[in-house]
Amino acid sequence: MRTPIDRLAVLLMIVGALNWLMVGLFGLDLVASIFGGAEALGSRIIYSLVGIAGIYSISLLFREAPVNE
Template sequence: MKKLALILVIIGAINWLLIGLFQFDLVAAIFGGGSQEGTFARIIYTLVGIAGIISISFLFDSNDR
């Protein structure tokens, strides 16, 4: 579960990088036909958001190495 959450957070971070630098939304381009209104794009955004919330717990993980 942690690895899946981390992968989704990384995807979200890369997508935001592309939006910030090039005004290009990769998730919308792939899953929503170039629009953030697409159903699949909204599902991906939701999953990335949930993964971000789950990743908050990594800050308090006592198994740091």
């Protein structure tokens, strides 16, 4: 069973992936645009949360899936 933290981590990774997609395709860093630049505190917090979520999500790869009978 997935916990709320698992779901939050996946959600943050999706946000990060979509942001990188925007950077790659259009040269637009949406997080930086919203929070006032890549060096702004808000942007750095979001980038850090996405990075922590990515590290945490490594554990999702090694968890056993529950067996439903």
